[in-house]
Amino acid sequence: MLNAYTSDEIRAAERKLMARLPEGTLMGRAAAGLAVACARALPRVYGARVLLLVGAGDNGGDTLYAGALLARRGARVDAVLAAPRAHAGGLAALRRAGGRAAGLPDGPPDADPRLTGLVRRADLIMDGLVGIGGSGALREPYAALARLAGGAPGVVVAVDVPSGVDASTGEIAGEAVRAHLTVTFGAVKAGLLVDPGASRAGTLLPVDIGLGPDLPEPGVVALTGAEVAGLLPRPGAESDKYRRGVVGVVAGSDRFTGAAVLAVGGAVRAGAGLVRFAGAADPVRQVRARWPEAVTKIIAPEEGVAEVGRVQAWVLGPGMGTGDGALELARAVLATDVPVLVDADGLTVTAREPGLLRRRAPTLITPHAGELGRLLDVPAGDVEARRLHHARRAAAEFGVTVLLKGSTTVVAEEGGPVRVNRTGTPWLATGGTGDVLAGIAGAYLAAGLACADAAACAAHVHGLAGRAAATGPEGGEAPIAAMDVAERLPAAVRALTSGS
Ligand SMILES: NC(=O)C1=CN([C@@H]2O[C@H](COP(=O)(O)OP(=O)(O)OC[C@H]3O[C@@H](n4cnc5c(N)ncnc54)[C@H](OP(=O)(O)O)[C@@H]3O)[C@@H](O)[C@H]2O)[C@@H](O)CC1
Ligand SMILES: [K+]
Numbered sequence: 288m289l290n291a292y293t294s295d296e297i298r299a300a301e302r303k304l305m306a307r308l309p310e311g312t313l314m315g316r317a318a319a320g321l322a323v324a325c326a327r328a329l330p331r332v333y334g335a336r337v338l339l340l341v342g343a344g345d346n347g348g349d350t351l352y353a354g355a356l357l358a359r360r361g362a363r364v365d366a367v368l369a370a371p372r373a374h375a376g377g378l379a380a381l382r383r384a385g386g387r388a389a390g391l392p393d394g395p396p397d398a399d400p401r402l403t404g405l406v407r408r409a410d411l412i413m414d415g416l417v418g419i420g421g422s423g424a425l426r427e428p429y430a431a432l433a434r435l436a437g438g439a440p441g442v443v444v445a446v447d448v449p450s451g452v453d454a455s456t457g458e459i460a461g462e463a464v465r466a467h468l469t470v471t472f473g474a475v476k477a478g479l480l481v482d483p484g485a486s487r488a489g490t491l492l493p494v495d496i497g498l499g500p501d502l503p504e505p506g507v508v509a510l511t512g513a514e515v516a517g518l519l520p521r522p523g524a525e526s527d528k529y530r531r532g533v534v535g536v537v538a539g540s541d542r543f544t545g546a547a548v549l550a551v552g553g554a555v556r557a558g559a560g561l562v563r564f565a566g567a568a569d570p571v572r573q574v575r576a577r578w579p580e581a582v583t584k585i586i587a588p589e590e591g592v593a594e595v596g597r598v599q600a601w602v603l604g605p606g607m608g609t610g611d612g613a614l615e616l617a618r619a620v621l622a623t624d625v626p627v628l629v630d631a632d633g634l635t636v637t638a639r640e641p642g643l644l645r646r647r648a649p650t651l652i653t654p655h656a657g658e659l660g661r662l663l664d665v666p667a668g669d670v671e672a673r674r675l676h677h678a679r680r681a682a683a684e685f686g687v688t689v690l691l692k693g694s695t696t697v698v699a700e701e702g703g704p705v706r707v708n709r710t711g712t713p714w715l716a717t718g719g720t721g722d723v724l725a726g727i728a729g730a731y732l733a734a735g736l737a738c739a740d741a742a743a744c745a746a747h748v749h750g751l752a753g754r755a756a757a758t759g760p761e762g763g764e765a766p767i768a769a770m771d772v773a774e775r776l777p778a779a780v781r782a783l784t785s786g787s
Contacts, residue, residue, distance in 0.1 A: 604633020
């Protein structure tokens, strides 16, 4: 499990550890790790041009000390001091090692030829403007420096966090540095795992400074492949199709048939013992043609789902439409006493009667930002910008588990850490992949996994299958279709469970 923490949690752990160690020990460890990471990111240290962007706090201190270590190995190190004040010990160390440091020009930094020249020529830029002490939008001149670093040809290394990214949440209020590599100290910060912050961090490189024993239970985690493999349902000698889990899928409409085919495909390929599909005549025909494994039944909304047969979990919603008939079906499915996954149109109709989500049996909702925004009555853009906040809020408000789809998929439930999925690929942002995901998670629910486990495993496996579909044996990447993801599921699960 990769555990991630807020700035306050890191600070509290640092305080406890610092009380037991001589002053400066932690910064020494951080700077040493940072210097090693920067040296590895350069073809060679001797003669390399290194530019330090230095803020007033300890983040700047780490940067100055690391710059001093590189200067001692023959790098040409220049520091730009963004504030009138800089870490005194770090600055002295840099100068002793032969590095140079200067303040900012009077005018705008991006109009200063000396500064733009340093940025253009730098083989590596260390962003030490602000770390976990940052709050709100980057102020000038820090924001201008972050913009300058954005256009630099060299490697950009963020010190602890890319400046401008909220270390606790991943939110970005204004400008933010875009790094190739983030060297983060003590423990991973939650904001480095969640977009929009995660996509500014580049590759994450944690440096151990000895905080481990002082850290609390994490509020954000990412499961490893081995942990997901351990959770995935696996048939035993005694298993039959009913014990492996029967999943009911209520999806599609005479207008939208593809979603039904894709959701059933996700469930079949994820290993459901049996898929019972119920819907309008047209999607039933399509599902039977593509997935003869599924048992199908044509239903009218007023009939409900009582005659569909026994299931251990329902998937409700993909392509089912948003009219009164769809709402009637949603009421029927949500009135059952088995776990229900509500997706897509199912969420749109439920937003008209959110009380339906308050059930005794477990409920998993799988919205994208727009759907969650409708449920919470906030704009989709705000959900995208504050993913952790809104996923947690919906979990608490509706008493459900929330899998919020998008650039970083997060799974939130009350009383547990948020699980962040790290296997996705931007190629998955294409129509129908969400329907496949719903089918996978529904199969795992039917097999008996708890909502958060089913959701986290489904997101992980779906991401791996998406990547495998985008990356062929020839190398490179190419666009994918949703059905490719369903088709790649068995190979992705095989790779995961074999540990490769
Ligand atoms: N603690 C430890 O043991 C260890 C800590 N370590 C390191 O220390 C870092 C934390 O250092 P820190 O606490 O000094 O805060 P830091 O991130 O440098 O920022 C504060 C400065 O930023 C400024 N500022 C804030 N917001 C701003 C904005 N929006 N726009 C512009 N400026 C803004 C703020 O200005 P002010 O608001 O006070 O005017 C203040 O000057 C941590 O990330 C890690 O790198 C490691 O060495 C390991 C051991
Ligand atoms: K930084």
